[in-house]
Amino acid sequence: xxxxxxxxxxGPSAGGSSHEDEKxxxxxxxxxxxxxxxxxxxxxxxxxxxxxRARDVSAVVAEAIQMRRxxxxxxxxxxxxxxTVEEAVRESVRKDSHVLVEALFPVMGPAIRRSVAEVFxxxxxxxxxxxxxxxxxxxxxxxxxAIRIGRPYAEVALLRSLVYRVEQVFLIHLxxxxxxxxxxxxxxVTQDADMVSSMLSAIRDFVRDSFSTQxxxxxxxxxMGQLQVWIEQGPQAIIAAVIRGxxxxxxxxxxxxxxxxxxxxxxxxxxxxxxxxAPFEAFRPELAACLTASYRRDKPAKSRPYLAVxxxxxxxLLAGWYGYTAIQNHKWALxxxxxxxxxxxxxxxxxxxxxxxxxxxxxxPLAVDPEALLDQRKLNPRLAEFHWSAFYALDxxxxxxxxxxxLQPPAGVTLSVQNGVLHAxxxxxxxxxxxxxxxAHFIAGITAVDDKDLNDENSPRRxxxxxxxxxxxxxxxxxxxxxxxxxxLAAVAQTIQKLLQIAPSAVGNAIxxxxxxxxxxxxxxxxxxxxxxxxxxAVRELVRLGIxxxxxxxxxxxxxxxxxPETDEQNRQYNRSVTFRVVGPETPQNR
Amino acid sequence: MLHKKICMxxxxxxxxxxxxxxxxxxxxxDRYLTTVGVKIDKKVISVDGQDVTLMLWDLYGEDEYQKIRxxxxxxxxxxxxxxxxxxxxxxxxxxxxxxxxxxxxxxxPFVVALNKCDLAEDWEITPEREAELAGRAWKVVxxxxxxxxxxxxAFRSLIKAMLPT
Numbered sequence: 176x177x178x179x180x181x182x183x184x185x186g187p188s189a190g191g192s193s194h195e196d197e198k199x200x201x202x203x204x205x206x207x208x209x210x211x212x213x214x215x216x217x218x219x220x221x222x223x224x225x226x227x228r229a230r231d232v233s234a235v236v237a238e239a240i241q242m243r244r245x246x247x248x249x250x251x252x253x254x255x256x257x258x259t260v261e262e263a264v265r266e267s268v269r270k271d272s273h274v275l276v277e278a279l280f281p282v283m284g285p286a287i288r289r290s291v292a293e294v295f296x297x298x299x300x301x302x303x304x305x306x307x308x309x310x311x312x313x314x315x316x317x318x319x320x321a322i323r324i325g326r327p328y329a330e331v332a333l334l335r336s337l338v339y340r341v342e343q344v345f346l347i348h349l350x351x352x353x354x355x356x357x358x359x360x361x362x363x364v365t366q367d368a369d370m371v372s373s374m375l376s377a378i379r380d381f382v383r384d385s386f387s388t389q390x391x392x393x394x395x396x397x398x399m400g401q402l403q404v405w406i407e408q409g410p411q412a413i414i415a416a417v418i419r420g421x422x423x424x425x426x427x428x429x430x431x432x433x434x435x436x437x438x439x440x441x442x443x444x445x446x447x448x449x450x451x452x453a454p455f456e457a458f459r460p461e462l463a464a465c466l467t468a469s470y471r472r473d474k475p476a477k478s479r480p481y482l483a484v485x486x487x488x489x490x491x492l493l494a495g496w497y498g499y500t501a502i503q504n505h506k507w508a509l510x511x512x513x514x515x516x517x518x519x520x521x522x523x524x525x526x527x528x529x530x531x532x533x534x535x536x537x538x539x540p541l542a543v544d545p546e547a548l549l550d551q552r553k554l555n556p557r558l559a560e561f562h563w564s565a566f567y568a569l570d571x572x573x574x575x576x577x578x579x580x581x582l583q584p585p586a587g588v589t590l591s592v593q594n595g596v597l598h599a600x601x602x603x604x605x606x607x608x609x610x611x612x613x614x615a616h617f618i619a620g621i622t623a624v625d626d627k628d629l630n631d632e633n634s635p636r637r638x639x640x641x642x643x644x645x646x647x648x649x650x651x652x653x654x655x656x657x658x659x660x661x662x663x664l665a666a667v668a669q670t671i672q673k674l675l676q677i678a679p680s681a682v683g684n685a686i687x688x689x690x691x692x693x694x695x696x697x698x699x700x701x702x703x704x705x706x707x708x709x710x711x712x713a714v715r716e717l718v719r720l721g722i723x724x725x726x727x728x729x730x731x732x733x734x735x736x737x738x739x740p741e742t743d744e745q746n747r748q749y750n751r752s753v754t755f756r757v758v759g760p761e762t763p764q765n766r
Numbered sequence: 767m768l769h770k771k772i773c774m775x776x777x778x779x780x781x782x783x784x785x786x787x788x789x790x791x792x793x794x795x796d797r798y799l800t801t802v803g804v805k806i807d808k809k810v811i812s813v814d815g816q817d818v819t820l821m822l823w824d825l826y827g828e829d830e831y832q833k834i835r836x837x838x839x840x841x842x843x844x845x846x847x848x849x850x851x852x853x854x855x856x857x858x859x860x861x862x863x864x865x866x867x868x869x870x871x872x873x874x875p876f877v878v879a880l881n882k883c884d885l886a887e888d889w890e891i892t893p894e895r896e897a898e899l900a901g902r903a904w905k906v907v908x909x910x911x912x913x914x915x916x917x918x919x920a921f922r923s924l925i926k927a928m929l930p931t
Binding site: 348349350351352353354367369370373374377378380381383384449450451452 | 767768769770771802803804806807808818819821823835837838840841842843
């Protein structure tokens with residue numbers, strides 16, 4: 176073959192040779208590469224067969240996922256798998272929800288318990304914080320501030336311990352300024368997100384147009400007091416976070432990442448956005464993850480036993496003061512109740528103000544003095560504040576006092592009042608009786624007068640009884656008038672005088688008989704003489720005092736009618752006496 | 767629900783804000799118009815069974831002292847071109863604004879609202895002029911912010927023009 180000229184390419188022989196060469200080459204190729212050729216064919220069939228490819232991938236898919244995770248960047252893997260997994264779960268629930276329920280059943284119980292425990296723990300923690308802040312100076316400051324601005328204490332406490340809180344996050348379509356998605360902290364009250372989003376975009380445009388800025392520059396933050404708006408702009412969308420407080424710069428990085436993720440996942444939707452925000456609903460959890468917050472956590476308080484001691488002392492003092500006040504209040508309430516029971520006192524109000532007890536009502540001037548009652552109950556008079564209006568009470572006891580004060584009854588007259596009726600009893604002059612009848616009706620509370628038991632002390636019966644009740648005593652064995660008995664005799668003489676003055680018209684010719692008595696000592700005959708002598712001497716003395724002798728008669732009866740049994744010396748003394756007896760025509764009773 | 771941005775364009779004092787007041791809910795003060803130059807309002811409306819949320823950008827009326835900020839028109843789905851029917855000059859001014867807007871942002875659906883139609887005695891726009899506008903296949907609506915005539919119709923017409931058929 177090497178002897179053949181190089182330029183000889185025509186002729187049948189030459190053509191036949193070429194065919195043979197080709198055949199030879201094919202045979203040689205078959206001999207040398209037949210095994211590889213079979214493998215190539217098999218590989219081609221394998222690549223071109225979907226079933227075979229699926230089998231091949233299924234054999235390594237788990238290892239491939241593990242390798243990807245080991246390499247890092249599992250976020251992209253999750254993002255890629257999420258829609259499929261979500262759709263699969265949705266489809267599973269749609270077909271038969273029991274499958275998912277049974278699969279989740281073993282984990283639902285523990286998850287719920289853990290959630291409840293977490294809520295309980297955070298509640299207790301909040302309670303502790305509230306307790307701690309309530310009794311601290313800072314807590315008091317917050318409480319005053321809450322009162323001053325009229326907001327709940329919890330809100331003030333939360334804001335004052337707040338480092339920062341992301342309250343709202345907007346995902347906004349750059350070109351149209353329409354909201355694609357909006358999330359908001361549940362504790363925050365917001366305006367309409369669509370309008371706020373558009374206005375925010377307008378303001379950004381306004382700022383960019385109004386101030387000379389470089390191409391691509393944009394407003395990336397707004398600040399008003401404690402409130403900030405951080406804005407990150409991408410090619411198709413912007414993300415805006417409304418933040419209260421001072422957020423760390425890491426948050427801006429996080430916003431950028433969210434914005435990049437939104438562009439990556441929704442590049443087509445953003446490009447072709449026609450006003451329908453529905454596709455961006457899937458991005459809501461990512462935005463919600465930006466609603467973070469941070470609160471100041473004070474270092475655990477050092478153990479301060481003096482604070483506890485102070486608190487205990489304070490509590491004891493408080494309890495003591497409370498108890499003392501309660502006891503005092505009870506005492507004063509009893510006092511007022513007692514006042515209400517008093518005649519002539521009507522309590523209309525009782526209240527405690529500025530540590531004093533104010534008692535108001537009506538009081539009769541004759542009623543008991545409330546100050547005196549305070550002393551009886553050992554209550555401090557300086558704490559009392561009485562406000563009385565005077566009035567006339569109609570209680571019987573007060574009406575009686577009023578009657579006694581006005582009528583001034585003489586000795587021997589007793590007044591009483593019952594249901595407004597004035598009862599008078601005893602002996603009085605006819606002048607007083609007449610005056611009493613006239614004046615009684617002017618006394619407040621007296622409706623009638625009853626004086627049937629009131630006797631005239633100058634009536635014949637009274638005078639006769641007065642004379643007959645007198646007695647003149649004598650010494651043993653003596654008939655002479657004892658000088659100490661002179662006043663008695665004078666009084667008897669006066670009464671007899673009155674009796675004799677009214678006698679002609681009332682009792683006719685009255686005779687006063689003086690009866691002499693003697694005790695048992697000595698012989699009877701002597702005693703009769705002695706008693707007669709005593710009566711005679713008494714008559715003489717009365718005559719001397721101005722009584723007509725004709726109106727007197729002396730009789731001595733010795734021991735025939737002793738006044739008292741002589742059991743002792745005192746009784747025996749009574750039997751050495753002269754007694755009086757009015758005789759004559761019988762006088763009418765009750766005259 | 768669809769969201770659409772609509773801009774109210776027109777000369778100063780043609781009644782754009784009054785038209786919106788009859789039509790929408792608002793949270794911003796009119797002071798925004800003279801400060802930022804725009805006020806945003808919102809209206810949810812149902813057209814042919816389709817609920818649409820309109821974000822209405824009420825732009826400060828252009829006059830000799832202040833021009834409309836064209837950046838506010840970016841992304842608008844439609845314009846409501848408002849002219850005062852009792853002042854023919856405002857129509858020409860509004861059409862000039864439209865030309866400039868289209869030069870910046872390309873063709874955009876619009877409706878021409880000839881406002882203050884309740885003042886018939888002072889009406890300056892001739893029927894021939896209106897016919898000429900309508901002859902351009904433009905939607906021209908007589909409106910009155912005072913009586914409400916034509917207002918709803920103008921917005922509905924604009925939405926129909928914006929929505930894909």
